[in-house]
């Protein structure tokens with residue numbers, strides 16, 4: 155072999171090796187520094203104000219009544235899918251993670267209470283938050299209202315778009331109101347003339363005024379759109395953030411003006427672009443943490459949501475819905491991320507669908523999986539995001555039997 159050829163072969167080999175190494179590193183969760191997860195020993199009082207025409211706001215006060223300028227902690231949990239009488243396990247894990255993380259506000263990111271027509275699950279959640287005197291906000295996912303819609307419309311295929319949307323609105327309002335029935339709830343129903351149920355904003359204030367706005371937007375359930383002329387006759391796709399919702403969002407931005415975080419259930423299409431970029435070795439640094447094990451289940455219908463969020467000072471978009479993804483990727487100046495979540499009840503669960511190898515790695519602590527909650531420590535200048543993994547927090551003491559059933563033997567529901 156001639157020397158130039160040898161050099162080329164060596165260079166190519168080194169490059170292949172580098173790519174392979176970076177790919178492997180990309181798949182390993184970065185170590186999340188625990189020093190960022192401050193456990194508060196000091197107690198605060200959280201006040202919620204919803205008066206007049208001003209955007210409702212949350213403010214953190216010290217015990218002496220003075221305003222605290224310490225970080226405001228939002229803790230987010232996606233896709234609880236609570237459904238059965240056996241939801242106690244999931245609720246206990248959530249309870250313990252709340253104790254660990256001490257949120258100032260807890261956010262449920264949709265698919266919270268599914269597969270029932272009563273308020274059994276909502277009652278349980280409300281009881282938990284009231285016991286903890288914890289303010290909470292929530293959005294709905296695609297599954298929250300699905301059971302009720304299917305029950306009313308036994309032959310969904312014959313429904314025209316208008317009838318479907320009327321039924322959908324009715325049941326999403328019903329589900330929303332069910333979880334709203336507590337003085338600790340900061341979610342509110344307004345602007346019901348636009349698409350979705352539960353488009354609202356909340357400001358976080360400290361002594362200097364508003365530091366961040368949180369936008370909660372309903373990404374709906376299933377959509378009529380480009381892929382289908384009549385409901386049921388073509389493949390249904392997930393819903394998306396509609397144009398009228400973006401108009402609403404822009405009006406709110408004009409009012410609130412500060413940087414924001416947007417909470418939605420169904421991820422934006424751009425999550426896929428972000429993920430693809432993050433796979434390229436030299437873009438790897440864009441990924442802040444986490445992994446993607448499934449293609450984002452976004453809508454097939456194009457939406458301007460990302461463009462508008464980017465142009466209107468939204469710095470972080472938080473989604474749920476994809477049970478196997480928990481990545482946070484910087485994409486064009488916006489962090490597109492998934493919240494951690496917990497699914498121990500009726501949901502198709504994350505681990506069951508995973509290759510055996512991942513289960514094995516997980517079992518032996520080599521790989522950390524997605525279950526848990528996401529912490530956002532908010533100050534005027536920055537938002538520190540910390541994924542908190544249930545497994546690492548040792549929240550399963552005394553629950554091993556349920557844990558085993560929920561995780562290692564398949565879904566919890568099927569005994």
Ligand SMILES: [Fe+2]
Pocket residue numbers: 233235264265295297475476477
């Ligand atoms: Fe879900």
Ligand SMILES: [Mn+2]
Pocket residue numbers: 265295296297419474475476
């Ligand atoms: Mn979902």
